[in-house]
Amino acid sequence: MVTDPVCNMKFEPADAVETVEHEGTTYYFCSQDCAESFREEPEDYI
Ligand SMILES: [Zn+2]
Known part of the structure; x- marks a missing residue:
């Protein structure tokens, strides 16, 4: 499982709509x- 850092939802990586490096x-x-929110302000979410 992975966690979306913006909304904290957990899901399988295969179910991710988008990935960002x-x-x-x-x-x-x-x-x-x-x-998109993460791309704008990544430091707010990590
Ligand atoms: Zn999310």
Whole structure:
């Protein structure tokens, strides 16, 4: 299981709608909205 850092939802990596690489780590997102929020301000979520 992985955790969406924006909304804290847990799901299987295969179910992620979008992934974002940030400083060598891959983050998984439940929605494009969450991924977009992370891209704008990644430091707010890690
Ligand atoms: Zn989410």
